[in-house]
Amino acid sequence: MMRGSGGRTLAGLALAALLVGAASGQGIPPAERRSGFDQMAPETRAMQADETANPGMLWVEDGAELFTRLPSPGAPACAGCHTEATMRGVAARYPAWDEATARPVDLEGRINLCRTRHQAATPLPREGRDLLGLTAYLGHLSRGLPLAPPEDSRLAPARAEGKTLFETPIGQLGFSCAGCHDAHWGRRLGAATIPQGHPNGYPLYRLEWQGLGSLERRLRNCLAGMRAEPFGPGSAEAVALTLYLMQRAAPLAVESPAVRP
Ligand code: HEC
Ligand code: HEC
Known part of the structure; x- marks a missing residue:
């Protein structure tokens, strides 16, 4: 095949x-x-x-775990600044405008901006397991919500x-x-x-x-x-x-x- x-x-x-x-x-x-x-x-x-049958849920579980993990000792986890409640609906409205760089960013780009800007960490590689996990986790938190591109x-x-x-x-x-x-x-x-x-x-x-x-x-x-x-x-x-x-x-x-x- x-x-x-x-x-x-x-x-x-x-x-x-x-x-x-x-x-x-x-x-x-x-x-x-x-x-x-x-x-x-x-x-x-x-x-x-x-x-329970959707294989994508394995990545969602990885992402949920990463969300709470410290990127390095002393640096805050995603969950130190965000909660599931504040992240619900976010995936439905990305890409969105990033004020600081004055350009549109997609959800993966947004996560990496938080890594570099707020966690003193390096950007995660696109298509790597960690970024896919975090994106799947955030996507899942918006599951069922209508897409709502920002006006x-x-x-x-x-x-x-x-x-x-x-x-x-x-x-x-x-x-x-x-x-x-x-x-x-x-x-x-x-x-x-x-x-x-x-x-x-x-x-x-x-x-x-x-x-x-x-x-x-x-x-x-x-x-x-x-x-x-x-x-x-x-x-x-x-x-x-x-x-x-x-x-x-x-x-x-x-x-x-x-x-x-
Ligand atoms: C020659 C026809 C053709 C062209 C041209 C084409 N696609 Fe596709 N696209 C497909 C087919 C067929 C599938 C489904 C593939 C499958 O199921 O194997 C698909 C799947 C997709 C999906 C996934 C939809 C889903 O439900 O997951 C997206 C998004 C998409 N295409 C966007 C694009 C974009 C953007 C372009 C231009 C850059 C493009 N396609 C050009 C035929 C095309
Ligand atoms: C130290 C606090 C902090 C940490 C840690 C942090 N963020 Fe953020 N995050 C922010 C701030 C502040 C914003 C608003 C945009 C900006 O100022 O960069 C934001 C914005 C976002 C947004 C966009 C929200 C929206 O409503 O548009 C997402 C998604 C996001 N963060 C995900 C994450 C993820 C995933 C992680 C972990 C990899 C993370 N953040 C780590 C502070 C943080």
Whole structure:
């Protein structure tokens, strides 16, 4: 079996001709927004819904433990400054504006700012077990809440840049994200059904990965299928695209940690 990317199904298909070029730019109206959850097989949905069967809960438990652990002797734990109650709902509204650096940051970036700014610690590597655990833990605290992207005008330029990225053909095959996820969601593409492409389940457990992965990892899979360059981890482009994806998905509920095929 071929593994590792959306690329297994994306190239060389009859549907490809339909996907080339820019889409209309109108997006999917809020009432028609559907989570990728809705397209999954019943047993995969059951695995996501049942927290005793959802493998992503192992990362949530790791994250809960890290949240209370001192990063080094004398430095405060996350729990020294935050409680579960104050962290509930946070994952539903990221990326958000960071005052000090005057730029939008995603949830992973926010956690790392607390590491460097408030814990005298080093940033955690993206896709490493610790950052995935903390992000899954915070995501889980928002599980079931509707996505609530901030109406902060300082975010507008990056969000607009994300929309442009979503709608512009990129990569050697001439595909745009919108060409699949706005214009052709619900259609079969090889073994997969094209979802609307929402970010509300991340970080999530993907059966194909046999592990938990971030939204950026999912985007790398789609970019590889498009024969396009991946974004740098935590890059301005990736955060801009995430800002747009969150707005495009609201008011779907946070599902972290979701399960996907
Ligand atoms: C010494 C206190 C302190 C510690 C320790 C700390 N933070 Fe923070 N955190 C803050 C402050 C203050 C802010 C507000 C933004 C700022 O000033 O940096 C914040 C903001 C946040 C936010 C955004 C909240 C929002 O409403 O937007 C998250 C999420 C967060 N912290 C997570 C963490 C995690 C996870 C850890 C541990 C890895 C941690 N913090 C450690 C003080 C702390
Ligand atoms: C050629 C069609 C195609 C293109 C172009 C494409 N994707 Fe995807 N995308 C898919 C398919 C198919 C899946 C589901 C894969 C699976 O289940 O194996 C997916 C999954 C996703 C998901 C995960 C949804 C969930 O419910 O977990 C997101 C988010 C996403 N895509 C965003 C994007 C973005 C952003 C772009 C542009 C950078 C993009 N995609 C480009 C076909 C595409």
